Amino acid sequence: MISQIGLIIAKEWKLEWRNRSAIAGLMVYILSGLYISYLSFKKIADPATWNALFWILILFMAVNALAKSFMTESRGLQLFYYTFLNPQVVIIGKILYNGILLFLLGLITFLFYAVLLGNPVQGVEMFLLAIFTGCFGISSVLTMISAIASRAGHQSSMMAILGFPVLLPLLIIIIHLSKNAIDGIEFSVNIKYLTLLLSLNLIVPALAFILFPYLWRE
């Protein structure tokens, strides 16, 4: 099963790399979003605003990046999966792949964001940890939502409608955690947010693992 998940991740990456326009499009999306923020804010002095804007950028980037997660799969490919793989393998593989993708894009966003709008982050390790857990959490929610939305039609609007309410609790925890990281608050204070985030990072993929097979048979 592990090796099959690895295969799914490798296949996703090959497809992504073969057709680089999608990932290049995302990069342009991030950079233009960042530049718009730069032009409208110049420098952000208030850490709370800095933090909020950062996660809003990540959120919209994630919705855009993951909307195509199931849309690009042709009927034939779905049948192929259906015959050869467990549905669970497909969803876990996709969650992991999207998580890695989001984490990398999040790092790039952080880099340019810090350069353009100033970097108030005092606890950088903690902030990176927040990006890491946050991106995997967002990925596990949005991958599943993308699977639901792709079955429902009206893909892009459904993604936002279904995704945002479910993401809200996750985002609030992430924003608390990264705000504490920016203020350089000690790890021991943050541990409760981190454990909650990590437990959600386990619960949500577990739910996807259980529920995805029901979306699958059609």
Add this chain to the structure above:
Amino acid sequence: MHSVWKIVCVLLLFYTVIAGFLLPVPALPILNETIRNLYFHVTMWFAMIIHMAISIIYSIKYLSGSQLRNDLKAEQYAITGMMFGVAGLITGMIWAKFTWGAFWVNDVKLNGVAAAMLMYAAYFILRNSADDDTKRARLSAVYLVFAFPLMMAFIYILPRMTDSLHPGNGGNPAFGKYDLDNHMRMVFYPAIIAWTLLGLWITSIRIRIKNLWNETNL
């Protein structure tokens, strides 16, 4: 004989309203007479949670058996739950105006409720967007079961971790801790039963209407 519970429901509702407004309540600073909202706001939330839980159970039942009548029930219980949610929100907002001085404050508990409402709104939109019955039933059941645990984390876990103005959270004792004396208990528990029975009654009528509608249109 089978309509005894409906008579009980009506009697309990009369009791809730009459005793709720007339029986003595403890005189407390700030809360004063607004404490009577306990019989309406809090009990309506109880009824809402019960209906939404029933809705989740029917969604799970649908996923395990694929019988459309379970999907119908899940939808109708969700609608009644939403109705109680709106009623609870309105009673809560009126209470907040007199106790906190504003109809809406930025508070974890209130944000959780707003997110839960959005989530249910998204659920109804998802139901309307799918074109055939079985697909609608499957997608919406998966979405509901997927989103529900995140909502629970938001409504029940997060407010206990951060400060909240709401009674029962962030160091504020719940109503029950300091002021639920025996007089209030005498109204509080019957009120929960009354609202829940009213909801079950409304839902059973709605389910019968839907069933008749489906029979006549086939």
